Amino acid sequence: MTQPALRLEGIVKTFPGVRALDGVSFDVLPGEVHALMGENGAGKSTLMKVLGGIHQPNEGRILVGETPAVMANPLDAKGKGIVFIHQELSLAEELTVAENIYLGELPKKRWGFVDWETLYERTDRILKTLRVGFDARTRVGTLSIANQQMVEIARALTVDAKAVIFDEPTASLTDAEKVVLFDVIADLKSQGVGIIYISHRMEEIFKITDRISVLRDGQYRGTLNTAETNEDEVTQLMIGRTLDLSRNTSHHQLGEVALEARGLSCRGLFEDISFEVRKGEVVGFYGLVGAGRTEIAETLFGLRSPTAGSIHVHGKEVRIHSPAEAISLGISLVPEDRKSQGLVLGMNCRDNMTLPQVGELSSGPFTAEGAEIAIFEKYREKLDIRTPSWKQTVGNLSGGNQQKIVIGKWLSMNPEVLIVDEPTRGIDVGSKSEIHNLIRELASQGYAVIVISSEMPEVLHVSDRIVAMYSGRIMRTFTSEEVTEDNLIQAISGIEPGKSAEREPVSA
Template identity: 60%
Template sequence: MTSQVETAANESVNLQPAQETLLKLQNVSKTFPGVKALDGVDLDVRAGEVHALLGENGAGKSTLMKILAGIYQPDGGEVILEGQRVQMTSPIEARDHGVLLIHQELSLVPDMTVAENVFLGNMPRFANMFVNNRHLNDRCGEILTRLNCKFEPTERLGNLSIANQQMVEIARALVFQPKVVVFDEPTASLTDYEKVVLFGVIRELRESGTGIVYISHRMDEIFELSDRISVLRDGTYQGTFETAQTNEDEVTQRMIGRDLDADIQHQPPELGPTALAVQGLAIEGLYSDISFDVRAGEVVGFYGLVGAGRTEVMETIFGLRKADAGSVQVQGEDLPISSPSDAIDQGLGLVPESRKEQGLVLGMSCKDNTTLANISKFTKYGWIDTAAERTIFEEYMEKLRIKCPGWEYETLNLSGGNQQKVVIGKWLSTSPKILILDEPTRGIDVGSKSEIHHLIRELAKTGLAVIVVSSEMPEVLTVSDRIVAMYDGRITQCFDRSEVTEDSLIRAITGQNT
């Protein structure tokens, strides 16, 4: 529950357009093969406001914004900007009209410099011919300073972390002096410090009269930043609320059409033998002396700041990195794991941090992605049993509430949250003994997040050993039996769920107890 907001409006208020209305989308519809993504959706944005757009994954938020940004063309409806009907036939045309979309999934060029990416499509030139590199880098440097970025304009973009690449994407909003900026899940990869900087930029844009559309699954951000909230569900408009007159419960109920399940009632787990034991694991420059264990039926959460080494430890256990020292035991046996295929053979599964780059083959169907890690199970005499594959996919489609038209649907066309569910289904289909989930609910709406939290607890009850790496404190506190805190490549403390507090956890991940 958001503490700043104490009273809920009794019913949705469909607000009338104000005099300062900057942008209106009216009766917008869009259909993809087998899916009606938008069905007569309305949205208006005022000059100098932050207008939050909420909905479950697959509700149509990103589709609506891609229509506004010229990436998709609507099947029906219209876009009105400053009182004039406009048709955005491309992102360049949208930008020329003053509309800029900051993508959830990065839309940058890794082999170009930071400055070239920031000014992509609008390079400063001599006599409209040659790129003015000095002016390009100087202007970019000013913007990076404003964003408190520590990297240089001349740095190759591909050398930057995902979080820094997201800051480059955001920097583009400060170049074009836009009328409307759409931020689609902008904080998914950012540290807490970078979020503060971003929120400052958003407030500056609002004060300058820019209209902001802000999409996020993080309710604390929504209630901190926004002036109004509009809700979509299954491609339909559910209403608009004044942020100060609603609360998280009401908005969530409008999003998902039901009340969220009550908080998970945490009961002491029935623990089996030690499933995974890690002793003295180390990679020079990344982490050192990592020792912990996970028992069957237990959920162990790993919590720490970005760069603490959590993901690198899990990648080593799964055979993606080679350790300089230490050992990994699975069910009491020393098993040197030198590749992911070795790890899979020994009953490990890893839901990776980045679903698009590491978890999926986007051009393949949902069915094929679900069985990819276990394809030999469905292969006989060189032939793949597609009927058995379909059965497995449909099982996890139902269990995980994956929204898609059918098994043959390309994963590329799913929303981010449904893509994440396919990744989870892929690893569950291998029947693992130990399941590692790295940021399992990043980019997932509150309804799906609740379902996955319950799924994690249910999996542990079946005897599965589960590790959850998360940057969200409420998540590790909700699902974990024990919590391992990491700071600067080291384990600083291990907590039993019954003894951990938010304060003690913060102290542990910031090195204050070392």
């Protein structure tokens, strides 16, 4: 049997009052892509932080090849050939791409001066393999989030790696960038590097991995050969139950039109957008990256100004110039990136929940603490938010519970229209099912809900109607009864019914 490139044996890690890892064992073979899966809070990140030298285990050991190793810190782990590509970006935005990639290991000339020519040469060689559109001298702060992620990935190519850990690497990447990433992983695999791949995206797991190991509640639950298993078996191992992933077939009485767009346009982003959403209805917006879905939501919420068309609330035309005006009209937006746009990670649960109402809950320089706690407790129970108390820092919650905090924050404003952008991005399958059920429950309570998603199973599961977009335009609108995967894919690819030609994209 092939000797593992890396092995963890009986790893135990405790924090005050919490046993985060309970005797976990895991290995990765040379030239293997090994998925590590589990719900948020299952212990995946903690295990990898032990491996990466960020945490020290209370018990157990790590072996690199046949040699026991102690990872004193991340730099020590990297020196032993363990490279960690974090989900959360850890870049210095004011420095160049080259400086970020070789930070702490800049090539030097005599007398300790940086050898800039060598630095840029090495960096551009790595960037060429990633097929990116920027060079070594580019300042990182000027790059998109997706390109910053590619800089993180480039760091892995600077060392003689034994194992590379990818933690949700595609969360910020376009489809084209994902192809490049998978090519890079294939190259590393062909060189005998062991790849540990952490992701909630089942389609990626089954596309690129060889084995799947599962953690639940800090314990090892088993390892499966990817080619010999399926999503249902993996899900059962992860959460201990099966999930309802069927298409939405619920039928209930819809109310009046709560929100309508007529010929709405924003130059260079989307044009001639017309749709309506009724009370008690979930309208899903589906399309590829760049289709204009998020930009429509931002326009409805007053973050962008339309260049043409109109917005109507309960049949009356309105002008929305700011989020405050949108909120006053009963429109709320759960943003695409909950961590940077929806939450203050260093604040507690109560303060995050009541942040939009702080002015109304204040008397002079003081806030009404009892009222804030009452609001939090109401939505904690309603949304089943799992946290020890309102005092818990939001950054310490799982992704699913963080998303519930954001949803609760806007529900506490008593909206009539709730726009939810990528509701389950970066959330495990168990929490994803809970969010889906919550969206359907909100609709049954009379909310008008708009869901923007890049996941086809998600829009099929929660939507009453689906708006398919391509390059800033609505191609077709489907009811849940008439939509099929084929006609939905055709629509988001720009193919008209009965035709094969693509429409021209919106010009800037």
